Amino acid sequence: MGGGSWATALVKLLTEHLDEVHWYMRSVYVLEHIKHAGNNPNYLSSVSLDTSRLHLTNSINDAVSKVDVLLFVIPSAFLEKELENLTVTLKDKTIFSAIKGIVPESGQIVGEHFHDHYDIPYENIGVITGPCHAEEVAMERLSYLTVACSDEKKASLMGTYLKNHFIKVKISDDIIGTEYAAMLKNIYAIAAGMAHGLGYGDNFQSVLMSNAIREMKRFIDRVHKMKRNINNSAYLGDLLVTGYSTFSRNRMFGNMIGKGYTVKSAMMEMTMVAEGYYAAKSAYLLMEQLNKKTKIPIITAVYSILYQGKDPKKTFEKLTEKLD
Numbered sequence: 001m002g003g004g005s006w007a008t009a010l011v012k013l014l015t016e017h018l019d020e021v022h023w024y025m026r027s028v029y030v031l032e033h034i035k036h037a038g039n040n041p042n043y044l045s046s047v048s049l050d051t052s053r054l055h056l057t058n059s060i061n062d063a064v065s066k067v068d069v070l071l072f073v074i075p076s077a078f079l080e081k082e083l084e085n086l087t088v089t090l091k092d093k094t095i096f097s098a099i100k101g102i103v104p105e106s107g108q109i110v111g112e113h114f115h116d117h118y119d120i121p122y123e124n125i126g127v128i129t130g131p132c133h134a135e136e137v138a139m140e141r142l143s144y145l146t147v148a149c150s151d152e153k154k155a156s157l158m159g160t161y162l163k164n165h166f167i168k169v170k171i172s173d174d175i176i177g178t179e180y181a182a183m184l185k186n187i188y189a190i191a192a193g194m195a196h197g198l199g200y201g202d203n204f205q206s207v208l209m210s211n212a213i214r215e216m217k218r219f220i221d222r223v224h225k226m227k228r229n230i231n232n233s234a235y236l237g238d239l240l241v242t243g244y245s246t247f248s249r250n251r252m253f254g255n256m257i258g259k260g261y262t263v264k265s266a267m268m269e270m271t272m273v274a275e276g277y278y279a280a281k282s283a284y285l286l287m288e289q290l291n292k293k294t295k296i297p298i299i300t301a302v303y304s305i306l307y308q309g310k311d312p313k314k315t316f317e318k319l320t321e322k323l324d
Helices: 005-014 028-037 060-065 076-083 110-118 134-138 152-162 175-198 202-223 233-244 249-258 263-269 275-290 297-307 312-320
Strands: 021-024 054-057 069-072 094-097 125-129 143-149 167-172
Touching (some): 021 060, 028 054, 076 110, 076 275, 110 175, 125 152, 143 152, 152 167, 167 233, 175 233, 175 312, 249 275, 249 297, 275 297, 297 312
Parallel strands (some): 069 094, 094 125, 143 167
Antiparallel strands (some): 125 143
16 A cells, blocks of 8 residues: 555565555556556656556555555555545454554554554564665665564565565564664654754764664663664664665755755655654654653754754754764
8 A cells, every 4th residue: 555666666576476466545647647657657657567467446445355465655644544444344454564654643653553553463463674765676776675573474475575686585573673663763864864954974974873773772672672683784774774875755854954944844845755754753752751761862853853943053063962
């Protein structure tokens, strides 16, 4: 479900292995264009799609009723709005999420949201994360995906549907940790963009990212402590590619803020949703609720700029004194 860059890239990968893929998106225009032209006119338009294996629909109930495994690839801010139209039950489905954000209505990551509000057991919930940008998948550059699920067989099966000669897949049992990492890295990418927009150079960026991965570890350990190596690609790798890449919309959003754009004007100029904007508020409030002693200076700085109207230059000057 979804019609953006990641949805397009994942559909391309899935149709290489599956005879039929049901693809739901709201836009009838885009669906009709894909049927006749074989590409998504709005995102990754250079990617050719095998329409003989695609069942395209703008009915969410039609899509859900005909499959056993669902893959959600829409901005987290719009997830609950889409699900409001659902009359078919999700309880007998396996759900994988490639959504890297917080559901605003619940303040939860997607896996927790499905578990708590739709009674989906965790063994039927999986996460697909990076480090990976859809644009490089479209260019068939070597990329790595992480598939996480408490049921290893389901994770491995999904992995076989995604991998090919330029996609390598790693399996993880850390469904909560990898999804929180995918959410948090967007906040740190906004911070990296802000720093760039303010004129900080590579030397500071390296310190910012070094502190960000340690802050990420403190945060994830607080919400879901288990044995994990935070330096693995699903955590550190995904942080780096999002923080440094020119494809990163969160970094782009932060860069605009650093250069003097207001939050509203930056959002209006961007064509895609910067998930980190919503994540910053949810992450900050969650840590306030759980443990005020957990040190999250980068998240706090981003939150204060985006939601409290604090001056980016002065905020980053104070932040530099807290990093090491």
